[in-house]
Amino acid sequence: MRVLMFGWEFPPHISGGLGTACYGLTRGMSHIPDLDVIFVVPKAWGDEDQSSLTLLSAESFPVRKKFVEMKGFLKEMTFLEVHSRIVPYISPEEYSRAGKKREEGGGVYFNTEHIGNFKFTGKYGPDLFQEIANYALVAGVIADDHSFDIIHAHDWLTYPAGIAAKAVSGRPLVIHVHATDFDRSGGSVNPGVFEIEKRGMEAADMIIAVSNLTRNTVIEKYGIDPAKVVTVYNAVEPLEITDRPYFSKPLKDKIVTFLGRITLQKGPEFFVEAANKVLRKSGNVRFVMAGSGDMFPRIIRRAASLGIMDRFHFTGFLRGVDVNHMFAISDLYVMPSVSEPFGISPLEAMQSNVPVIISYQSGVSEILKHAIKVDFWDIDAMADAIYGILHYNALSEMFKKHGKTEVDNLKWENSAQHVKQVYDSVMAK
Amino acid sequence: MKTICLYFQVHQPFRFRRFRFFDIGESSYYYDDYSNESIMKKVAGRGYLPANQVMLELIEKYGERFRVAWSVSGIALDQFELYAPEVLESFRKLAATGQVEFLAETYSHSLVSLADPEEFRAQVAEHSERIEALFGVKPVVFRNTELVYSDDIGAMVADMGYRAMLTEGAKHILGWKSPNYLYYNAINPRLKLLLKNYKLSDDIAFRFSDRGWGEWPLTAEKYAGWLKNLDKNEEVINLFMDYETFGEHQWAETGIFEFLRALPGEILRHKEFRFATPSEVASDLEPVAALNVPYPISWADEERDLSAWLGNDMQNEAFTKLYGLKEMVKKSNDPKILTDWRYLQVSDHFYYMSTKFFSDGEVHKYFNPYESPYDAFINYMNVLSDFANRVKEAVGVTETEKELLQRKLKEKDEQVEKLQAEINELLEKRRLIATPVVEGVEDDETPEPVKAPNKAKSAASAVKPRKKTAAAGKTAAKNKKPASSSSKSAGKR
Numbered sequence: 001m002r003v004l005m006f007g008w009e010f011p012p013h014i015s016g017g018l019g020t021a022c023y024g025l026t027r028g029m030s031h032i033p034d035l036d037v038i039f040v041v042p043k044a045w046g047d048e049d050q051s052s053l054t055l056l057s058a059e060s061f062p063v064r065k066k067f068v069e070m071k072g073f074l075k076e077m078t079f080l081e082v083h084s085r086i087v088p089y090i091s092p093e094e095y096s097r098a099g100k101k102r103e104e105g106g107g108v109y110f111n112t113e114h115i116g117n118f119k120f121t122g123k124y125g126p127d128l129f130q131e132i133a134n135y136a137l138v139a140g141v142i143a144d145d146h147s148f149d150i151i152h153a154h155d156w157l158t159y160p161a162g163i164a165a166k167a168v169s170g171r172p173l174v175i176h177v178h179a180t181d182f183d184r185s186g187g188s189v190n191p192g193v194f195e196i197e198k199r200g201m202e203a204a205d206m207i208i209a210v211s212n213l214t215r216n217t218v219i220e221k222y223g224i225d226p227a228k229v230v231t232v233y234n235a236v237e238p239l240e241i242t243d244r245p246y247f248s249k250p251l252k253d254k255i256v257t258f259l260g261r262i263t264l265q266k267g268p269e270f271f272v273e274a275a276n277k278v279l280r281k282s283g284n285v286r287f288v289m290a291g292s293g294d295m296f297p298r299i300i301r302r303a304a305s306l307g308i309m310d311r312f313h314f315t316g317f318l319r320g321v322d323v324n325h326m327f328a329i330s331d332l333y334v335m336p337s338v339s340e341p342f343g344i345s346p347l348e349a350m351q352s353n354v355p356v357i358i359s360y361q362s363g364v365s366e367i368l369k370h371a372i373k374v375d376f377w378d379i380d381a382m383a384d385a386i387y388g389i390l391h392y393n394a395l396s397e398m399f400k401k402h403g404k405t406e407v408d409n410l411k412w413e414n415s416a417q418h419v420k421q422v423y424d425s426v427m428a429k
Numbered sequence: 430m431k432t433i434c435l436y437f438q439v440h441q442p443f444r445f446r447r448f449r450f451f452d453i454g455e456s457s458y459y460y461d462d463y464s465n466e467s468i469m470k471k472v473a474g475r476g477y478l479p480a481n482q483v484m485l486e487l488i489e490k491y492g493e494r495f496r497v498a499w500s501v502s503g504i505a506l507d508q509f510e511l512y513a514p515e516v517l518e519s520f521r522k523l524a525a526t527g528q529v530e531f532l533a534e535t536y537s538h539s540l541v542s543l544a545d546p547e548e549f550r551a552q553v554a555e556h557s558e559r560i561e562a563l564f565g566v567k568p569v570v571f572r573n574t575e576l577v578y579s580d581d582i583g584a585m586v587a588d589m590g591y592r593a594m595l596t597e598g599a600k601h602i603l604g605w606k607s608p609n610y611l612y613y614n615a616i617n618p619r620l621k622l623l624l625k626n627y628k629l630s631d632d633i634a635f636r637f638s639d640r641g642w643g644e645w646p647l648t649a650e651k652y653a654g655w656l657k658n659l660d661k662n663e664e665v666i667n668l669f670m671d672y673e674t675f676g677e678h679q680w681a682e683t684g685i686f687e688f689l690r691a692l693p694g695e696i697l698r699h700k701e702f703r704f705a706t707p708s709e710v711a712s713d714l715e716p717v718a719a720l721n722v723p724y725p726i727s728w729a730d731e732e733r734d735l736s737a738w739l740g741n742d743m744q745n746e747a748f749t750k751l752y753g754l755k756e757m758v759k760k761s762n763d764p765k766i767l768t769d770w771r772y773l774q775v776s777d778h779f780y781y782m783s784t785k786f787f788s789d790g791e792v793h794k795y796f797n798p799y800e801s802p803y804d805a806f807i808n809y810m811n812v813l814s815d816f817a818n819r820v821k822e823a824v825g826v827t828e829t830e831k832e833l834l835q836r837k838l839k840e841k842d843e844q845v846e847k848l849q850a851e852i853n854e855l856l857e858k859r860r861l862i863a864t865p866v867v868e869g870v871e872d873d874e875t876p877e878p879v880k881a882p883n884k885a886k887s888a889a890s891a892v893k894p895r896k897k898t899a900a901a902g903k904t905a906a907k908n909k910k911p912a913s914s915s916s917k918s919a920g921k922r
Contacts, residue, residue: 281453383449388450388803388811391810392746394741394806
C-alpha cells in the first residue's frame with residue numbers, strides 16, 4: 001500500500017509539535033512491511049544548498065524530490081518538498097527569528113501559529129489563504145504524477161491539498177486532526193479556518209483524531225458522523241541515553257516546572273495561582289515558567305502582585321537541549337492546559353523521570369495512569385498535588401518507578417499499526 | 430454429619446474529607462460527615478436492617494437448628510451509634526436469641542497485627558470489651574481484618590486467650606488439602622483454624638447476580654445440591670462473606686434476600702447437615718493438621734496476600750509513618766488524639782492507595798472514593814501530617830525544635846564531609862609532590878610545604894572513624910576547628 005502523505009517538516013527544523021508527530025508516525029509506519037509513504041512537505045527555500053534540487057514537474061512548480069534514509073527508519077523515504085511559505089510556527093520568537101531569514105532569503109513567512117492564535121485581521125490574512133490554495137494546486141499536480149492508494153493529510157493547512165489530491169486521483173482521503181481552531185483560539189473561532197477544517201472533514205473518508213477529546217470536538221462542533229472519526233493516540237520517541245544531559249541542580253530547592261507557550265490555551269494563570277498557594281505554606285520550592293507568549297506580561301504582573309517573584313522564575317522560550325536541561329533539574333512538571341488535543345510534553349518529562357500533573361482537559365490524560373490529574377481550574381487540587389509530590393517521597397518514587405515504564409510502552413510503532421488499520425478499513429469500503 | 434458455618438463481616442470505613450495541605454495546622458477535623466452518614470444510612474436501609482430481619486425470621490422458624498456469626502468492626506459500631514442506632518438495636522435482638530455469635534477483631538479494622546504486637550493486643554481488647562458491653566457475651570473466636578493471618582499472628586491471638594481464629598482457605602497455602610476441615614496453628618496447636626471455602630462463599634458474594642456466569646440464576650436448591658455433592662468425609666463448610674453482600678453488593682432486586690431466606694431450609698432438608706457458630710465448630714470438631722503460614726495471607730484478590738494494602742511505596746510510607754507515631758500518641762493521653770489515631774488506622778485508607786486496580790479491576794474501584802491512588806495517598810498524608818503535628822505538640826516536641834536539631838546535625842555532617850574531601854585532595858596532592866621530592870631525600874630535610882599536609886593527615890585520621898554514626902557527627906564537628914585551620918593553611922601554601 002502506498003500513501004501520499006501531506007505532512008510537516010521534521011525536527012529539528014521549525015515545525016513544533018506537528019512536525020514531531022509526523023516524524024514519529026512516519027518512522028513507525030516505516031516498520032510496517034508493505035506500506036510505503038510519499039511524504040510531501042511545504043518548504044520555503046532560501047538559504048539551503050540548491051544542488052540536490054530536481055524539478056519534479058514539467059510545469060513551473062518547483063518541487064524537490066529527495067530519497068532520504070533516516071535513523072530509526074526501516075525504509076528509505078521519498079520526500080517531496082514543495083516550495084511554499086506556509087509553515088506552522090510555535091511561538092512569536094520563532095516567528096521573529098524566521099523574520100530575519102525572510103529578509104535574507106526574500107521569501108515571506110506567515111505566522112500561522114499552528115497551535116497558537118492566528119490573527120487574520122492583518123495583511124497576511126488573504127495571502128495565507130492564497131498560499132494554501134496554491135499548495136493545493138501543487139498537490140493536485142503531484143497526485144497526477146504519482147501512483148498511490150490512499151491520501152493522508154495532517155491538520156487544516158493541508159486539508160485543501162488532500163482534497164485536491166483526492167479530486168485528481170479518486171483515491172480515498174484520511175485526514176489527521178492534531179488540533180482544531182477551538183483549541184487554538186480558546187473559543188473565538190476564525191470562520192475562515194473553521195470553513196477549511198469543516199470542508200476537509202466532510203471530504204475525508206475517515207478522520208483520525210489524536211484523542212477522544214478531539215474526536216468529540218470534531219463530532220460536536222463540526223457535525224461529523226461519529227462512525228467516521230477514529231481516535232489514534234500519539235506516542236513519544238524513545239529518549240536515547242546520549243540525548244540526556246546530566247546537569248546538576250544549581251539550587252537545593254525543589255523545582256516545579258511549567259513548559260509551554262504562555263497563552264490562554266496552556267493555562268499559565270492557574271499555574272501561578274497554584275504556585276502562590278504552595279509558596280504560602282512551604283519554603284524550599286521554586287516555580288519555573290519556561291516559554292513565551294502573549295500572556296507573559298499578564299502572568300509576570302500577577303506573580304509580582306502576589307509577591308512571589310523571588311521564587312517564581314521565567315526562562316523565556318526553551319528549545320532542544322535546553323528543554324532536556326529543564327527536565328533534568330525539575331522535580332515536577334505541571335501541564336494545566338485548558339484545552340490540549342494531545343500533549344506530548346508530559347510524556348517527555350516522564351521519560352526524564354519527572355513526575356507530572358496534567359489537566360483532565362488534555363488528550364494525554366486519557367491514556368496516562370501514573371500521573372496526577374486535576375481540572376485546569378481547580379487550583380486547590382493542583383496546589384495540593386504539587387505539595388504532595390514535593391513532600392511525600394513515596395509519590396515521586398512511585399512515579400519514577402512506573403511512569404517511565406508506562407511512557408516507554410507508548411510507541412509510535414503501535415500508533416502506526418493503528419493508522420494502518422484505519423487505512424485498511426477505508427480501502428475495504 | 431457436615432457442619433455449615435455462616436459468618437459475616439460488618440464494616441464501614443470512616444471516610445476522610447478532602448483535606449488539603451493548606452488545612453494542615455489550620456483545621457483538625459478530618460471526616461467527611463456527609464458521605465459517612467449518607468452511606469451508612471443507605472447501607473443500613475438496603476442491607477443491614479432487612480438482612481437482620483431475615484436472620485431473625487430464620488431463627489424463629491428453625492429454632493436451635495440455625496446458627497450464624499458476625500464480626501462488627503469498632504468503626505462500624507461507632508457509626509451505627511452516630512447514624513443508624515436501629516441497626517445496633519436489631520443486632521441486640523439477634524444476640525438475645527442466644528443462637529448467634531459475635532467475634533473479636535481489631536477495633537479499628539486495622540492492619541496493626543503486622544505492625545505492633547502491643548498495640549494489636551490493645552485494640553483487640555478494646556473491641557472485645559465493646560462487644561461484651563453491647564451484646565453481653567465476651568467473644569472467644571477471633572478474626573483479623575480482611576482475614577489476615579500468619580503463624581505468628583495466630584500465636585499472638587492464642588496468647589490473648591482465643592480458642593479459634595478465622596482465615597482464608599488460600600490455595601497456595603493449602604495445596605492439595607481441603608479447607609473443609611478444622612486445622613490448628615503451627616506454633617500454638619491450641620488455636621483452631623476455620624478456613625473459608627472461597628469457591629462456595631464467592632458464588633454467593635461475587636457471582637450471585639452475574640448473568641454471564643454459567644450457573645446463573647443461582648437458587649437455594651441448586652446451592653444446597655452443591656453442598657450435598659461434596660466429599661462425604663469433609664466436615665465443615667465455612668461460608669464467610671461481607672454482610673454487605675445482602676442488599677448492597679447484590680441488590681434486593683437480584684433475589685438475594687429470597688435466596689438467604691430459602692437457603693437454611695434447603696440445607697436442613699438433608700439430614701447430614703447442621704449449622705454451627707465458629708466457637709461450636711472449634712469445640713465440636715477434631716483438627717486434622719497444622720497449617721503452615723510463614724507469610725501473611727488475606728482474603729483479597731487472586732493473590733490472597735497483603736498487596737492490596739501494603740503493596741506499593743505509598744502504602745508502605747503511610748503505614749510506617751503512622752505506626753512511627755505510636756509512642757507519642759500513647760504519651761499524649763489526649764482522648765481526641767486517641768480517637769483520630771483509631772480512625773487513621775482503618776485498613777480502607779491503605780486500600781484506596783492501591784495501584785493494583787490499574788490492572789486488577791472493578792472490585793477496587795467500586796470501594797474507592799478517590800479518583801486515583803495518588804489522590805488517596807496525598808489526602809491521607811495531609812491528614813497524617815496534621816495529626817503528627819498535633820501529637821508532637823501534645824507531648825511537647827514542637828516540630829521546629831526537632832527540625833532545628835536535625836538540620837544542625839546534618840549541617841555539621843556536611844561540614845565534616847567537606848573537610849574530609851579537602852583533606853583527601855591535599856593528601857593526593859602531597860603524594861604527587863612528595864613522590865619525586867622524597868626520593869633520595871632524608872626525612873628531616875623534607876621541605877616546609879610538604880609538612881603541612883602531614884598535619885592534615887593526622888586530622889583526617891582523627892575525624893574519619895568518628896564519622897560513622899550520627900551521634901558521633903557532633904564530636905567530629907567539634908573537632909573540625911583545628912582540622913579546618915590546618916587544612917586551610919595548607920591549602921594556601
